């Protein structure tokens with residue numbers, strides 16, 4: 001079950017009318033038209049759009065930095081437009097129970113024993129996969145569905161992009177701030193928190209029993225004082241004392257999100273040769289949707305090559 005944000009009102013009631021109009025326009029602009037626009041670094045494209053500086057600096061820059069995990073907005077403006085369009089359509093949601101739930105549900109729909117986890121692949125060929133734990137497994141086709149770096153290790157020659165590092169800090173408290181399920185952005189760019197939300201107000205199942213969960217994201221390299229700095233910033237953002245909040249976890253991922261600098265290819269090839277395929281966020285947009293789209297393209301290519309009738313889909317999905 002996806003726990004949605006407020007579909008009818010993806011931006012707050014204080015949003016200026018001109019900005020609302022701009023967001024509504026982008027929500028209804030066909031994807032093809034967005035992708036036909038000139039491609040610049042997102043920061044430059046924003047400056048060239050003729051919007052008031054207050055709207056750009058106070059809202060659009062911090063929002064895009066949060067959506068793209070890119071504080072300097074070097075991402076392709078086309079990818080930024082796609083991210084803004086998805087946001088403005090009001091379709092942001094969280095998988096209830098956590099990010100693991102979606103793959104677990106997909107795996108549960110397959111016959112028992114189809115999926116093996118905790119197995120490290122050390123090399124691949126069109127007809128065999130070598131694993132650290134179970135030796136060689138013969139097969140008719142191989143789809144490498146790892147992150148970009150592991151994919152390039154298994155498939156030498158594949159490009160490794162730069163990455164945006166991300167740190168997520170989880171706090172619990174028995175006195176949650178009164179912001180409901182709204183996402184708070186750092187519009188003053190005082191940092192270090194880029195965005196934060198009382199996640200348990202959206203999905204209570206994620207929080208320890210009887211407590212609220214506040215999850216906050218810091219963009220950029222890891223820093224030793226992250227918890228103290230985040231706590232201080234959260235006190236300013238929420239306007240409450242965070243001194244008694246408990247730190248539940250701090251997760252730093254150095255290679256969290258593949259950078260999408262212009263020119264960004266939204267449909268990198270997924271079929272390397274008959275029998276060898278690759279998918280993941282590094283083949284499409286650096287998002288869950290991008291990873292799923294590339295997987296669908298790869299699955300269609302495999303079915304086509306194996307001659308099991310028509311591919312699942314007659315055309316590529318349109319990026320979202």
Ligand SMILES: Cc1cc2nc3c(=O)[nH]c(=O)nc-3n(C[C@H](O)[C@H](O)[C@H](O)COP(=O)(O)OP(=O)(O)OC[C@H]3O[C@@H](n4cnc5c(N)ncnc54)[C@H](O)[C@@H]3O)c2cc1C
Pocket residue numbers: 119120121122145146147150166168253255256257279280281282286287288289291
């Ligand atoms: C902190 C954080 C927050 C994010 N938030 C969002 C968000 O809100 N919305 C969004 O759309 N995206 C978000 N992303 C990005 C999103 O998680 C990724 O784009 C997405 O998970 C990519 O999926 P994937 O299948 O390409 O790769 P992954 O999800 O990285 O899966 C690759 C899998 O391959 C496995 N693997 C690697 N090497 C091997 C090997 N040799 N043998 C066997 N298995 C191997 C890995 O263990 C892993 O399970 C976030 C990422 C991070 C780090």
